[in-house]
Amino acid sequence: AAAAHKWNFGAGPAMIPRPVLERAQAEFLNYNHTGVSLMELSHRSEAYENLNNKAQSQLRTLLHIPQNYKIIFMQGGGHTQFAAVVYNLIAWRHQQNKVQHRVNADQETWKNIPVDYIVTGSWSAKAAEEAKRLGANVRVVCDAKKQLGAYKGIPAESTWTTSDPEGALRREDRATGQTPAYLYYCDNETVNGVEFPFVPSMHDPAVPLVCDMSSNILSRPVDVSKFGVIYAGAQKNIGPAGVSVVIVREDLLQTSEAQDGVLPVPLMLDYKTMVKNNSLYNTPPMFAIYMSSLVFDWLLDPKAQKVQDGAYFERELVGVEAAAARNDRKASKLYKALEESRFCRVVVTDPAARSKMNVPFRISAAPKNDPAAVPNKAEDEKMEAAFVAKAEAMGLLQLAGHRSVGGIRASIYNAMTEEGVDVLIAFLKEFESQYR
């Protein structure tokens, strides 16, 4: 039976715990005694409205989301949020500037209002590119590739140009009287395996933090009150692709209307319209939201967490706290095994910035403890391909790195059990022993 079991190390979409899939299968034809499948119900029905509200309140419980934050379900994935944050927050900042009679607020245009980006990997780079493409005044306040030579860590916050030794407000902004609309970062870079071990704090507190948590939401507790906007495409730790979760601080929902100088927010990107309509402005991705709600149930169910969580249940952890304890153990044993291996090199060299969700590494036939060994790129790539193929044959699926960077990537989201990580480590050792 063990050989037939499949362990899915893919980066997405979507990693769903097995018991959740089984429950969805059982409920597929007859949702909650309605006699029809959930996806056939009207999204204006009471049954669906209840589900919509339930999913929101489950997420509020799981992440301890304060009451002054709204939860929205949107479509279009992470890429759509790259654009949505630009429209919504520039409109908000422009309105703030006018209300506060800031210098030249009346002549202000879309291009005058800066937006700040911390770039630590390919997803934050793409988000900054999209903002630029939309004509925003993008300032990259930290470029990890430039500073470190590659996406392999997070430069200290004191080196970012948001940080001013004389205080939170950068000198340039003080001179122009211009405050950026937001400061953006990606909490976990899915492709590069870089995860923030801290929440940025050295910027002007009047600038809302916007964070892409697509690939690590629900993997560890987060202090939501530090953020203006948190968003996540569902398809890693939440549910199937098709829905994105947006958590937005209420006071940022100022206007959706056209204002002099800045563009109106397209309705389908507009946080205020979504909040006003309780995420039911148009037909929502009902099935994806339903599946997400089943995942939330699973996280909130102590019995389910007991099965998954072994000893930690005895400490009565459930929810995100239980997932975080499990994720810590999974990641630390995997990184330890990679460190001890003669052939594996973890791509992210700064241990503090290593992701607990996506673990990219390289394999080289030149042992890393032998300074005389010269790596051969073609040989190494062959070895990596052999690793992926042999793993696949053993039921360890989707271990190839992202197509843009190559190598190996083991994604160990909430749905990956500790046992699965143990199986991967055993496979690693076995593979290596063949090369001794």
Ligand code: PLP
């Ligand atoms: N942000 C992060 C961190 C991601 O991992 C991804 C996709 O994997 C995206 C954004 C883009 O999401 P989507 O494919 O839903 O547009």
